[in-house]
Amino acid sequence: MSETDRHGRPVPALVVRGVEVFPGLLDPAAQAALVAEIAAVMALAPPVQPETRFGRKMSVRMTSAGKYGWVSDRRGYRYETRHPSGVAWPPIPAPVLSLWHRVTGVDRAPDCCLVNLYREGARMGLHQDRDEADFGWPIVSVSLGDEARFRIGGLERGGPTDSLWLKSGDVLVMGGAARLVHHGIDRVRGGSSTLIEGGGRINLTLRVVD
Numbered sequence: 001m002s003e004t005d006r007h008g009r010p011v012p013a014l015v016v017r018g019v020e021v022f023p024g025l026l027d028p029a030a031q032a033a034l035v036a037e038i039a040a041v042m043a044l045a046p047p048v049q050p051e052t053r054f055g056r057k058m059s060v061r062m063t064s065a066g067k068y069g070w071v072s073d074r075r076g077y078r079y080e081t082r083h084p085s086g087v088a089w090p091p092i093p094a095p096v097l098s099l100w101h102r103v104t105g106v107d108r109a110p111d112c113c114l115v116n117l118y119r120e121g122a123r124m125g126l127h128q129d130r131d132e133a134d135f136g137w138p139i140v141s142v143s144l145g146d147e148a149r150f151r152i153g154g155l156e157r158g159g160p161t162d163s164l165w166l167k168s169g170d171v172l173v174m175g176g177a178a179r180l181v182h183h184g185i186d187r188v189r190g191g192s193s194t195l196i197e198g199g200g201r202i203n204l205t206l207r208v209v210d
């Protein structure tokens, strides 16, 4: 199990380009509990395959919980207070919020829990998360289901990168000097987990938006 510091915060087993990695922070029971909570979110706010401004479909399916959800369509990408269907985003599930507070030590709650659903063949290109008002707040990222190769670069585009395989139950924190590092998902190893109904991987990305 994970070690904790004197504030009770888990100690990252690994730091890659400033990104804190907590491998296996969630045990199988905690993973299953989160997946059940996220299934309830997805029932109210079904994942959609977003389009870019240029009309290209992303391979990942997305939905959100919280005050804001991240959406992309022909009008571009932005945070919205409603799902494309018009319903408000469901609240961020309590166990997700407690995980945020546990790994960040931050009192403020996140505004957005982006749910990324990677089915067979889905990936996410190298990017920065920079649609938020204040980069002083960290980002927490949770992996559930199939393993995925996560790529981490630097603050500039086109620099050197490192990669690591993220497994179900792994948690990352991107904060401080690493808040704006480039990152993406090269590929997902299909069938490496049976956690997600219908197969694949779910990533939860928690952010303070405004």
Ligand SMILES: O=C(O)CCC(=O)C(=O)O
Residues within 6 Å of the ligand: 114, 116, 124, 129, 141, 150, 183, 184, 185, 203, 205
């Ligand atoms: O799926 C992941 O692990 C990364 C997701 C991500 O970077 C994002 O949604 O901004």
Ligand SMILES: [Fe+2]
Residues within 6 Å of the ligand: 127, 128, 129, 183
């Ligand atoms: Fe990201």
